[in-house]
Amino acid sequence: MKIFEYMGKYDYEQLLFCQDEQSGLKAIIAIHDTTLGPALGGTRMWTYASEDAAIEDALRLAKGMTYKNAAAGLNLGGGKTVIIGDPRKDKNEEMFRAFGRFIQGLNGRYITAEDVGTTVEDMDLIHEETNFVTGISPAFGSSGNPSPVTAYGCYVGMKAAAKEAFGTDSLEGITVAVQGVGNVAYAMCRYLHEEGAQLIVTDINKEAVQRAVEEFGAKAVDPDEIYGVDCDIFAPCALGAIINDETIPQLKAKVIAGSANNQLKETRHGDQIHEMGIVYAPDYVINAGGVINVADELYGYNRDRAMKKVEQIYNSIEKIIGISKRDGIPTYVAADRMAEERIAKVSKSRSQFLLNSKHTLSNRI
Numbered sequence: 001m002k003i004f005e006y007m008g009k010y011d012y013e014q015l016l017f018c019q020d021e022q023s024g025l026k027a028i029i030a031i032h033d034t035t036l037g038p039a040l041g042g043t044r045m046w047t048y049a050s051e052d053a054a055i056e057d058a059l060r061l062a063k064g065m066t067y068k069n070a071a072a073g074l075n076l077g078g079g080k081t082v083i084i085g086d087p088r089k090d091k092n093e094e095m096f097r098a099f100g101r102f103i104q105g106l107n108g109r110y111i112t113a114e115d116v117g118t119t120v121e122d123m124d125l126i127h128e129e130t131n132f133v134t135g136i137s138p139a140f141g142s143s144g145n146p147s148p149v150t151a152y153g154c155y156v157g158m159k160a161a162a163k164e165a166f167g168t169d170s171l172e173g174i175t176v177a178v179q180g181v182g183n184v185a186y187a188m189c190r191y192l193h194e195e196g197a198q199l200i201v202t203d204i205n206k207e208a209v210q211r212a213v214e215e216f217g218a219k220a221v222d223p224d225e226i227y228g229v230d231c232d233i234f235a236p237c238a239l240g241a242i243i244n245d246e247t248i249p250q251l252k253a254k255v256i257a258g259s260a261n262n263q264l265k266e267t268r269h270g271d272q273i274h275e276m277g278i279v280y281a282p283d284y285v286i287n288a289g290g291v292i293n294v295a296d297e298l299y300g301y302n303r304d305r306a307m308k309k310v311e312q313i314y315n316s317i318e319k320i321i322g323i324s325k326r327d328g329i330p331t332y333v334a335a336d337r338m339a340e341e342r343i344a345k346v347s348k349s350r351s352q353f354l355l356n357s358k359h360t361l362s363n364r365i
């Protein structure tokens, strides 16, 4: 991979490779943009097919966080970490403590939290070494696992998208096909089930599927079948790049609304689903509940305040659909514009000179 070429193309600030022989830590921290504030984004632990695949994932996810945090109105930039390894076998205490020291070394430029493959317990270990971590145990006055809040944000965002497609935001009797019933989707399915939606689920983890079948009366299908099932809403809640050349022709859903990051394999796939009349809730807008929740920790966690902000995801999706219709552009473009405009405005407002303690004139303060 031509790393600097890639970083230059999308204007990344920093890419950090962290290695600790004793614990087996191999982590990649990507910081995309810190115009709005320190970069906040989770740590993913995953068995990547290659180092290049891990680097690309870290970079793509970090850029997504810049847009997510900007669109959510947070004063935070975008970053993300991937740890190369199997979260079921390769974790140990020293690994997360070593990782915590690398984060501390960034002196607040990057703040982490959970993502796929990492847990509150892992964040607590990182917290032994640095305060630049969120999503730690409620015992520390923190917000804990962000997944249930992400799930709530996805649920309200899905309702806003449904209103556009079906004329009502009630999900009663609506069929939702859910890809991946892990931490976020399990909690999201509970909201959907309680509202009377019919669920079709799939996961590569059979136990996760079984739980959804037993608790929510979901119908189970094989992972390859989920794209083509008869449904009203497709909710991608596993990994990224699942809206692509192979899957788009299979889709029967009128709405795509789910928690997975980087759902569009390429931007042209966003154009394609727009042309097909599918209402797409942009991934980083609908799945911002988790980051909104953990970001609140930075001000002293207040759950009511955080949940009020998460409720706003409904309005954000409505607004983006409105811009998309007004300007005749796909929703992903409308969301990108919203985020980019905010970053550009803040960047401009910071352009005037500000004297600080390092400047030669500082002795005149």
Ligand SMILES: NC(=O)C1=CN([C@@H]2O[C@H](COP(=O)(O)OP(=O)(O)OC[C@H]3O[C@@H](n4cnc5c(N)ncnc54)[C@H](O)[C@@H]3O)[C@@H](O)[C@H]2O)C=CC1
Pocket (backbone or CB within 6 Å): 114, 115, 116, 117, 146, 147, 148, 150, 179, 180, 181, 182, 183, 184, 185, 202, 203, 204, 205, 208, 223, 237, 238, 239, 240, 259, 260, 261, 287, 288, 290, 291
């Ligand atoms: N946890 C959070 O608060 C947030 C999560 N997200 C994103 O939402 C997605 C899900 O996150 P979590 O629920 O936390 O992760 P998770 O790891 O708990 O759940 C993902 C599920 O997808 C399944 N899966 C993986 N590949 C699959 C495939 N090809 N077909 C079917 N199932 C598959 C896994 O077995 C797992 O059960 C990820 O893309 C994550 O980055 C985004 C924002 C916040």
Ligand SMILES: CC(C)CC(=O)C(=O)O
Pocket (backbone or CB within 6 Å): 040, 041, 042, 043, 068, 113, 114, 115, 135, 146, 150, 261, 287, 288, 290, 291, 294
């Ligand atoms: C706190 C996390 C849920 C933030 C993050 O990494 C994400 O939203 O993808």
